[in-house]
Amino acid sequence: MIEEPFYRDTWAEINLDAIQNNVRNMKKLSGEKVKIIAVVKANAYGHGYAEVAEAALAAGAESLAVAFLDEGLYLRSAGIKAPILVLGAARAGDAALAAEHQIALTVFSEEWLKEAASHLHDKKLSIHIKLDTGMGRLGFTEKDALDRFAAYAASAEKVEIKGIYTHFATADELDTGYFEKQAARFEELLEGLPAENWLVHCANSAAGLRFPAKHFNAVRLGISMYGLSPSAEMKSELPFPLEEALSLHTRIVQVKKLKKGESVSYGATFTAEEDMWAGTLPVGYADGWIRKLKGSEVLLNGERVPIIGRICMDQCLIRLPGEVKTGEKVTLIGRQGEAFIPVDEIAERLETINYEVTCMMAARVPRMYLKNGSIMKVKNYLLS
Incomplete structure (x- = not known):
């Protein structure tokens, strides 16, 4: 419930x-x-x-x-x-x-x-x-x-x-x-x-x-x-498979077509080399998705797509494979179909450990608790 x-x-x-x-x-x-x-x-x-x-x-x-x-x-x-x-x-x-x-x-x-x-x-x-x-x-x-x-x-x-x-x-x-x-x-x-x-x-x-x-x-x-x-080095020593519990998701809130030569986000560090589609995600470093993750990949429709430009406090952008609808689910950590981005992949990109990745997820990110594949509870710390 x-x-x-x-x-x-x-x-x-x-x-x-x-x-x-x-x-x-x-x-x-x-x-x-x-x-x-x-x-x-x-x-x-x-x-x-x-x-x-x-x-x-x-x-x-x-x-x-x-x-x-x-x-x-x-x-x-x-x-x-x-x-x-x-x-x-x-x-x-x-x-x-x-x-x-x-x-x-x-x-x-x-x-x-x-x-x-x-x-x-x-x-x-x-x-x-x-x-x-x-x-x-x-x-x-x-x-x-x-x-x-x-x-x-x-x-x-x-x-x-x-x-x-x-x-x-x-x-x-x-x-x-x-x-x-x-x-x-x-x-x-x-x-x-x-x-x-x-x-x-x-x-x-x-x-x-x-x-x-x-x-x-x-x-x-x-x-x-x-x-x-x-640790990564002891994975081969595990006596039983561990089941990763946390996944992180968002949705595309705007889709736009960039023309060749147009730039996005702070510092204009990304410039389109050709006409392309971009999507805006409502997640940023204030949520724990920090700026160092610039250039990392997320999952859209079971495929990996890259983050483009600098990650902002509350938003970031991704390169789209083509025009898609707003509201499409994007997975930053976790599974979509056969594709999987584990916590350890994020930790490796950040040159840190998996503990830090999950611990730094901000309280303002709602937590949805699943049991037997169904939503059991949602915890919103901002409205508690």
Whole structure:
């Protein structure tokens, strides 16, 4: 059922079946004893917080992970009841708010926890202990400090340790040397800790797909839940096919015939070398379709056609194979018939990673959620 309308001819489609199949396949690979933590930070990598969270949980994920407390609070306001873990740093003064909404926080400092406990009053805070085994961002690095912290946290009346984890820097690279070093350090730091009843997780998507022996009792499924490989080089290592969930579409809003010598868009960087047809698309860099994509291709009637001229904030132009009607659907990412433009193709053109392509899709682009081939919901952030 469509809940919210949208009033522009550009939209993203999110295939919830694909997301659920990716979760189920990871669950099958990991085994029933390993819990799946669905990572839905950054608006579910651009796909939509609540909608992806609900789909992942229905497919067998047991809990969710976000980057910041605000994201966890948003999920709670959307009616999500499942356990939520904040992976990033939170302010000690916000610990009571997290506890009130039953959102677990990542902790990596005894001083932080002591300050946080002073704010809890009658609330009890759930925490996951973060270990830095070589990523260099957040976490305990020394065994002595970790053991002291764990003993203190275990004795604190208002604190409950729910998990312990680390994050790999190179699990998506074919050279496993650094990965193995991190994995060994993680096990060294775990030694002697009373972790029997904790969630122990170090496997992100890459490690989860490649190294089942490192699953412990939980896997954080991020980029691959959305059907994208953690890196291009590990595609050959995938244990099951990933189903890409996101596609991006627009419609031609004007068709015009350019005469030889006429130019288009800012800077007049494209000049027609012969009489030709051009179409205007209502999508631009403010939507995440950035200027560096000048010259890339889109799909029209199952055929590739090029973008011409500079991409504007809200519009861009394409070269048409001939005169076509306004309103024709154009696919920027995704499939039309046998033709396919994957997210990785856009990432390669931008000299970046697929994560960035989906994450930078602007909130003003409506998201259309599909289930069993039908429109289940439309999310328009501008009219919410």
